[in-house]
Amino acid sequence: MSKLTLVRLYHDLLGTYGDQGNAEVLMYRARARGLSVQLVEVAPHEQVPTSGDVYLLGGGEDGPQAIALDMLHKNSGLNRAVENGAAILAVCAGFQLIGTSLPDSDGNIVAGLGLVDASTIYTDDPRCVGELFVTPADDAAGLLLTGFENHQGRTQIGSTMQPLGWVESGFGNGLLQAESDGQVPEGIVHGKVIGTYMHGPVLARNPQLADRILESIVGKLDPFMDPLAEAFAQERREAIQR
Amino acid sequence: MLGPLRLSLAARAGALASQLSQAAGKGRGETIQGRVILGIEPDALQKLSVGRDIILVSGTNGKTTTTAFLARILSDGTDENVSTSEFGANMSAGIATVLAARPRNRYVVLECDELYLPAMCAALRPKVVVLLNLSRDQLHRTGEVRKVANLWRGSFTGDEMTFVINRDDPFLEYAVADAGHVLRVTFGGRKHPDAATCPSCSALLDWSKNDYRCSCGLGTSSAEIRADQRLSGPGRNAVLAIEAARLMGAVVPVQVQTDLTAEAPDRVASYRVGNRQIQTRLAKNPESWRESLAQISAKHVVLSVNARGIDGRDTSWLWDVDYSSLLGKQVVCTGERRKDVAYRLSVQGIDVRLADSFALAAQALESDASDHEPIEAIASYTAFQDLAAAALGLNNATTGVDR
Numbered sequence: 001m002s003k004l005t006l007v008r009l010y011h012d013l014l015g016t017y018g019d020q021g022n023a024e025v026l027m028y029r030a031r032a033r034g035l036s037v038q039l040v041e042v043a044p045h046e047q048v049p050t051s052g053d054v055y056l057l058g059g060g061e062d063g064p065q066a067i068a069l070d071m072l073h074k075n076s077g078l079n080r081a082v083e084n085g086a087a088i089l090a091v092c093a094g095f096q097l098i099g100t101s102l103p104d105s106d107g108n109i110v111a112g113l114g115l116v117d118a119s120t121i122y123t124d125d126p127r128c129v130g131e132l133f134v135t136p137a138d139d140a141a142g143l144l145l146t147g148f149e150n151h152q153g154r155t156q157i158g159s160t161m162q163p164l165g166w167v168e169s170g171f172g173n174g175l176l177q178a179e180s181d182g183q184v185p186e187g188i189v190h191g192k193v194i195g196t197y198m199h200g201p202v203l204a205r206n207p208q209l210a211d212r213i214l215e216s217i218v219g220k221l222d223p224f225m226d227p228l229a230e231a232f233a234q235e236r237r238e239a240i241q242r
Numbered sequence: 243m244l245g246p247l248r249l250s251l252a253a254r255a256g257a258l259a260s261q262l263s264q265a266a267g268k269g270r271g272e273t274i275q276g277r278v279i280l281g282i283e284p285d286a287l288q289k290l291s292v293g294r295d296i297i298l299v300s301g302t303n304g305k306t307t308t309t310a311f312l313a314r315i316l317s318d319g320t321d322e323n324v325s326t327s328e329f330g331a332n333m334s335a336g337i338a339t340v341l342a343a344r345p346r347n348r349y350v351v352l353e354c355d356e357l358y359l360p361a362m363c364a365a366l367r368p369k370v371v372v373l374l375n376l377s378r379d380q381l382h383r384t385g386e387v388r389k390v391a392n393l394w395r396g397s398f399t400g401d402e403m404t405f406v407i408n409r410d411d412p413f414l415e416y417a418v419a420d421a422g423h424v425l426r427v428t429f430g431g432r433k434h435p436d437a438a439t440c441p442s443c444s445a446l447l448d449w450s451k452n453d454y455r456c457s458c459g460l461g462t463s464s465a466e467i468r469a470d471q472r473l474s475g476p477g478r479n480a481v482l483a484i485e486a487a488r489l490m491g492a493v494v495p496v497q498v499q500t501d502l503t504a505e506a507p508d509r510v511a512s513y514r515v516g517n518r519q520i521q522t523r524l525a526k527n528p529e530s531w532r533e534s535l536a537q538i539s540a541k542h543v544v545l546s547v548n549a550r551g552i553d554g555r556d557t558s559w560l561w562d563v564d565y566s567s568l569l570g571k572q573v574v575c576t577g578e579r580r581k582d583v584a585y586r587l588s589v590q591g592i593d594v595r596l597a598d599s600f601a602l603a604a605q606a607l608e609s610d611a612s613d614h615e616p617i618e619a620i621a622s623y624t625a626f627q628d629l630a631a632a633a634l635g636l637n638n639a640t641t642g643v644d645r
Contacts, residue, residue, distance in 0.1 A: 012438035013438050013439065015562070016378065016381075016386075016436070017381070017556070017558045017559070018558030018559050018560065018561035018562050019558070019561075020561065020562070021558070021561030021586070021589075024561070024589050024590070025589060028589045044438070044446055045446075061386040061387070061388050062386070062388070063388060063439050063440075063441075063444035064438060064439045064444075066444060067439055067444065067445070067446060105444055129382050130382070130555070131555075148382075148555070148556040148557075148558060150381055150382060150556065199556065199558045200557075200558055201558060201561055204561070204585060204586070204589070228581070228584060228585050228588050228594075229585055229588075231581055232581040232582065232584070232585040235581050
């Protein structure tokens with residue numbers, strides 16, 4: 001691979017909770033392995049490129065989320081990129097809009113991008129706010145994933161969908177998955193598409209997840225010792241016991 | 243008969259509770275005082291505000307400084323006595339304490355928490371409400387910036403209040419859309435980092451020329467006052483304070499306004515660590531960090547970050563700030579969430595060290611900084627409070643802010 005291309009979508013609309021930091025962490029960890037990386041910023045009304053490697057969508061308020069969804073509906077770039085083998089990391093509002101349906105800013109259910117089988121609804125339950133701790137679904141013995149969640153919507157993922165993990169503490173998707181045996185799922189993984197409610201930014205707090213996304217594009221990475229990153233991630237994991 | 247008696251009893255019981263609290267070394271006691279007053283006389287806020295001219299100051303950044311400044315120019319520019327919030331206690335209890343302390347003072351200048359503002363407008367019936375700005379802060383508590391703007395708009399109706407606002411902030415312009423009287427001040431426009439879309443109709447805002455326009459009409463009301471574009475955040479807030487004071491009938495000399503551009507008031511304190519005074523700036527959300535970083539000139543810098551309730555329990559916002567002005571400087575991070583900020587800086591290519599306490603952070607820099615080289619610091623809300631408390635000799639970390 002000559003150059004890894006990260007695409008940050010609509011930072012003005014989907015950048016409320018520091019999630020643009022996910023792109024910075026990916027660049028930092030890729031460059032530490034000697035990879036050449038470029039970051040493409042896509043502003044509203046600009047064409048979404050189809051040849052990117054990793055697409056990043058962050059959290060946003062209801063109104064901006066509705067506009068972002070509208071733009072992405074009018075512009076098939078993101079769906080085509082996924083068909084071309086691109087990875088997606090979609091956080092919170094971004095996670096909701098890559099799903100099948102979600103509420104618009106008036107609460108009416110509208111169609112999402114349909115990249116994953118996930119439907120978001122509003123309930124009368126309180127807003128989901130706080131630290132979130134998750135056991136990775138594909139590796140129960142793996143490192144706990146941590147983040148900070150802040151969302152009103154609850155998301156039901158399809159019975160055949162794999163969550164990113166299972167909630168140890170916090171709300172996560174907030175709705176049970178069929179046959180999930182009482183465990184509450186967090187996020188979703190479908191091919192190279194990852195959705196999650198974890199802010200932090202999630203890749204800063206979970207360097208292993210950053211590497212997993214990079215490896216889904218470039219294959220096995222060399223180890224990278226970053227003591228500060230590991231100490232920070234470990235401190236957040238330990239916060240669950242306090 | 244019972245009414246005035248109960249109010250008087252409430253005020254006296256509150257003052258006693260405050261003295262007991264101070265004697266026990268638990269801070270300044272204004273919050274407990276207010277709670278006692280409101281416990282005995284639930285209508286104390288309404289009753290204590292009858293016949294007085296009240297100004298409320300609210301917004302994300304600059305409430306305390308602007309309130310103090312406004313109280314001062316009102317006191318200097320009129321013949322009346324002025325009561326004011328002195329220690330940043332800006333919810334019901336703290337406000338009750340200020341009102342009860344000198345009930346005969348005609349003017350009362352009160353700092354008010356954003357979420358409490360609608361209830362305080364209803365209870366106190368202020369003459370003037372100064373709205374400074376609205377940006378992301380404590381999202382775990384407020385939810386979204388737009389939710390605060392909506393909450394405000396629903397309660398800012400009627401003809402009794404006059405709003406003094408920075409109209410360059412689209413959230414404020416939206417919040418006062420149904421208000422009877424608005425004095426708009428413009429500083430020539432500056433793109434708002436959280437307002438890509440219209441607070442009113444959700445369409446993308448047109449920010450060309452650094453000013454906003456929306457097809458729904460937001461942004462078309464013209465400003466009564468045009469002020470200096472070069473003013474910093476505190477300077478802009480001070481202009482709003484001056485306009486509010488003038489509305490109340492104060493005479494504000496031109497010199498006061500001129501002095502602003504030279505040196506705007508700010509939340510800066512100097513703390514002694516060892517033999518050194520360290521200029522420390524309070525910064526508590528992305529916008530105030532941007533302002534503070536722009537004002538740091540020292541090569542040796544301490545950053546102190548906590549994530550207790552009023553700091554915002556989520557530290558994600560640290561990634562919304564550009565720290566490139568710190569590149570090449572010596573930076574030591576401290577506070578309970580020092581690793582969060584240190585890692586963020588390291589990803590931006592800034593060399594950082596960690597220290598367990600503010601004093602140790604200063605010591606770590608002491609060996610590098612020669613005597614004439616200053617050390618400057620930025621501290622998040624509770625980190626700043628802890629420094630203030632330590633300087634006052636208080637053990638308790640909570641120094642009287644009622645949250």
